[in-house]
Each structure stands twice: as C-alpha cells, then as structure tokens.
Amino acid sequence: MKKIGLLIEIKDDEIKPANYGMITMAHGDEHQLFALVVNADTPAYRDALSGSGVTDIVDISTPQGAWHPDEWADAVVHAMDRFGIGTLLGLTSPQGRDLLPRIAAQLDAPLVMDCLTVDLDRNVARTTQYSGKAMADIQLTGGHYIYGVRANAVPPVPLLRTAGIHPFAAPESPASGLTVLATRPGKAGTVDLAEADVIISGGRGMKSGENFKVLHDCARAMGAAVGASRVAVDEGWVPYTYQVGQTGTKVNPKVYIACGISGSVQHFAGMKSSEMIIAVNTDPDAAIIGKCDYYIIGDLFDIIPEVTRVLEGGGR
Ligand SMILES: Cc1cc2nc3c(=O)[nH]c(=O)nc-3n(C[C@H](O)[C@H](O)[C@H](O)COP(=O)(O)OP(=O)(O)OC[C@H]3O[C@@H](n4cnc5c(N)ncnc54)[C@H](O)[C@@H]3O)c2cc1C
Structure with missing residues (x-):
C-alpha cells in the first residue's frame, strides 16, 4: 500500500x-x-x-x-x-x-x-x-x-x-524567523476565487473600483465569486487577490463571465480551462469574442444589473 x-x-x-x-x-x-x-x-x-x-x-x-x-x-x-x-x-x-x-x-x-x-x-x-x-x-x-x-x-x-x-x-519546532502578529480573515460569506463554480470578473471596462459593486451584486445573486483582470488590480480598483491570469490566480470554474475584459493571452492563461466562458463587451472585435462560448455585445452597465434583477426574482 x-x-x-x-x-x-x-x-x-x-x-x-x-x-x-x-x-x-x-x-x-x-x-x-x-x-x-x-x-x-x-x-x-x-x-x-x-x-x-x-x-x-x-x-x-x-x-x-x-x-x-x-x-x-x-x-x-x-x-x-x-x-x-x-x-x-x-x-x-x-x-x-x-x-x-x-x-x-x-x-x-x-x-x-x-x-x-x-x-x-x-x-x-x-x-x-x-x-x-x-x-x-x-x-x-x-x-x-x-x-x-x-x-x-x-x-x-x-x-x-x-x-x-x-x-x-507535534513537537516544538525549531526557532522561526517569523512571528505572526495577527490574522485577518477575508469577508465572511464570500466565495473563494480558486474554488468557485461561477466567477464574474471585471476589467478596464469597469472604469472604477466603485463600479465593481455591479459585479458584487450580481455575484451575490448567483452565488459566484468576483475576479478581475490585472488592469483593474493595477488601477487599485480591487485587491490583488481578485486577479485572474498568468500572474494571478488560475481558476477552473464551470462558468466564467468576463465583463469589460478584452481577453489578453495573460488573462486567458488563468481561466482558459473554464467549462464555459461568457463575454460581455462593447467591442465585437475584442479578442475574447473569438475565444468564448457565448458573448453579449453591449454595455456591461446595462446588462449586468439587468441579469441581477432577473436573478433576484424581478422577472423579465
Ligand atoms: C508579464 C505579464 C503578466 C500579466 N499577467 C496578467 C494577469 O495575470 N492577468 C491579466 O488579466 N492580465 C495580465 N497581464 C496584462 C495583460 O497583458 C492585459 O494588459 C490585461 O489583461 C488587459 O486587461 P483588460 O482586458 O481589463 O483591459 P483592456 O485590454 O483594456 O480591455 C478592456 C475591454 O473592456 C471593454 N469595455 C470597455 N467599456 C466597456 C463597457 N462599458 N461594457 C463592456 N465592455 C467594455 C473594451 O471593449 C475592451 O475590450 C499581464 C501582462 C504581462 C506583460
């Protein structure tokens, strides 16, 4: 054995x-x-x-x-x-x-x-x-x-x-150069990015950190986690823990919804093994449109709140 x-x-x-x-x-x-x-x-x-x-x-x-x-x-x-x-x-x-x-x-x-x-x-x-x-x-x-x-x-x-x-x-371990001063757990009730079945991510198209509320509201309604492109992280709109991609978290969800994300090679490196990729983008020529399973050409600020409304029982 x-x-x-x-x-x-x-x-x-x-x-x-x-x-x-x-x-x-x-x-x-x-x-x-x-x-x-x-x-x-x-x-x-x-x-x-x-x-x-x-x-x-x-x-x-x-x-x-x-x-x-x-x-x-x-x-x-x-x-x-x-x-x-x-x-x-x-x-x-x-x-x-x-x-x-x-x-x-x-x-x-x-x-x-x-x-x-x-x-x-x-x-x-x-x-x-x-x-x-x-x-x-x-x-x-x-x-x-x-x-x-x-x-x-x-x-x-x-x-x-x-x-x-x-x-x-376990026995006493050798002296360590590390002292843990405090541990601060992440927000209770949020879904871990790496483990989520559904992820909704935002990129440069989100335009600000405050606008990520649109994604958080939708994520809550779907039981999803919220991710981001590196641009959104570099802009300081969301913390690094949100970043999906080559230099961020590699994810494997059943559904990945990319909002205002163009679909760079580096972003795809972290989410290409998703079972289904859905893109929401204003640009029909964005790279992600040719690489996803479903897409919606349109403004994410019109589309995502409408999805949230329907999921929350608002009907069509
Ligand atoms: C070494 C290296 C490592 C990298 N690692 C990563 C990584 O881990 N993860 C990562 O993501 N990137 C990474 N990058 C950066 C990567 O190359 C891209 O710059 C980045 O992914 C682009 O982010 P984006 O798609 O949000 O922005 P953009 O490419 O600018 O795309 C924004 C998209 O939003 C759309 N849009 C704008 N407004 C709206 C709206 N209102 N509604 C709908 N759509 C809209 C636009 O049409 C556009 O397609 C790395 C780069 C390098 C060089």
Whole structure:
C-alpha cells in the first residue's frame, strides 16, 4: 500500500469543497489515504472524510495552536515521518502556497504546484506551462513527492470508507524567523476565487473600483465569486487577490463571465480551462469574442444589473 497524505484545508469550520476533488485525485486500490488536519475539531469531519475515500485521519495539534506557517509545516513533516507518508497533496491555495514549499524545502523533496492531474503510481504531475500554451508532464524523483493541486481540476467522487482518527501532537519546532502578529480573515460569506463554480470578473471596462459593486451584486445573486483582470488590480480598483491570469490566480470554474475584459493571452492563461466562458463587451472585435462560448455585445452597465434583477426574482 502506498501511503498518501492529503493536507486538508478548513475554512469557517467547514472542509473547503476543493479538498474533495483533491482526495478523488488520490483514489487508487493500492493507496492508503491519510487526511492531515491541523489544529481543528477533527472528529467533526470524520464522516465527510470517510465518505470521500480517506482511510486514516491524522489529527495534528501544534505547540502554539494558532496559524504559523513554519510551525504548521514542521508539524506536517513530523506527521509524515511518524506515519510513513512519502507523498503529499495539498491545494494550490493561499495556505497551500505558504505551506507546501516549506514542507518540500524541509524534506528536500520535489514540488509541483498547480497540478491538473497527478499519477501517483508513476510520480508524474501534469501542469500548464508558458501561460497555458503547453501542457507538461513532470516526472518527480526522490524520497518524497509534494504536489499542489489546482482547485476544481477534478470533480469529487464519493467513496465510502471507515476512517480512524490518529491524534498527533507535534513537537516544538525549531526557532522561526517569523512571528505572526495577527490574522485577518477575508469577508465572511464570500466565495473563494480558486474554488468557485461561477466567477464574474471585471476589467478596464469597469472604469472604477466603485463600479465593481455591479459585479458584487450580481455575484451575490448567483452565488459566484468576483475576479478581475490585472488592469483593474493595477488601477487599485480591487485587491490583488481578485486577479485572474498568468500572474494571478488560475481558476477552473464551470462558468466564467468576463465583463469589460478584452481577453489578453495573460488573462486567458488563468481561466482558459473554464467549462464555459461568457463575454460581455462593447467591442465585437475584442479578442475574447473569438475565444468564448457565448458573448453579449453591449454595455456591461446595462446588462449586468439587468441579469441581477432577473436573478433576484424581478422577472423579465
Ligand atoms: C508579464 C505579464 C503578466 C500579466 N499577467 C496578467 C494577469 O495575470 N492577468 C491579466 O488579466 N492580465 C495580465 N497581464 C496584462 C495583460 O497583458 C492585459 O494588459 C490585461 O489583461 C488587459 O486587461 P483588460 O482586458 O481589463 O483591459 P483592456 O485590454 O483594456 O480591455 C478592456 C475591454 O473592456 C471593454 N469595455 C470597455 N467599456 C466597456 C463597457 N462599458 N461594457 C463592456 N465592455 C467594455 C473594451 O471593449 C475592451 O475590450 C499581464 C501582462 C504581462 C506583460
């Protein structure tokens, strides 16, 4: 049996939905799946993890308890050692970007982030290269293998198992140069960009930060997340966490709605794998019009509020 660790992320006391696709990626007859849960009410997640194919849950507690990237990474490394886990999957999320490179560095292990698929028997990860223009299959070699998985890359498949819980108190970690002064959670009730099934994004066509309210209203009505092009971020209209693209977040939603976005190569690098792309643009010659599934030629400030009104039950 190959022992595979799955670094589970919890948000607002819930398992983040993207974890289930990651667990599905690790299914295999000869795979023993260890969910690694750090400083959380682990028994509350037992049924959900058992139902998705996990065989063992490692309930990790760190000396300080609170979020600390160095201490959490050290705790995961110790847990992997204790349970003989050689392969670790985590999400390519803000937390994953903090933890997985630290874990890989500590283990001197190869790391591939943003994996679309992972062949755990051959230790091969598939990811995009050159702004999404090429796919690369990357062969990992070494004693440990660390993969950051792109959220929503694989749909979750239930698999009923009975997972046992193993408490694991991590030892004191070596002195860290990092002190966490405070953590400020994002707005409650908002949908994570990387994990969203539906994203509505705005670009230069939004014209100001205040105008993003039009997208937020529509997103609320649809249960969607709000994203942006780099121009909207560089203009200071929305924070960097909104940016989709080559130098922003890479997303994989079922539906991506691009409003006032021309469709640059760099923007497409972050959203081209969306199942359906819808463009709202005043310019019929914009690059995105030739690359999307559906488009509306028109002013987003006429169209999006109307969509919101209909979604909120306003009728046609
Ligand atoms: C190294 C590098 C990395 C980059 N990384 C990224 C990245 O990660 N993400 C990213 O997005 N960009 C990135 N860029 C920038 C990228 O090249 C483009 O400049 C950017 O994506 C363009 O943003 P935009 O589509 O919002 O603006 P524009 O290209 O200016 O397009 C604005 C669009 O809005 C339409 N419009 C205007 N008003 C309205 C209206 N009222 N209603 C409807 N439509 C309207 C216009 O017709 C136009 O098509 C990167 C560039 C470089 C060089």
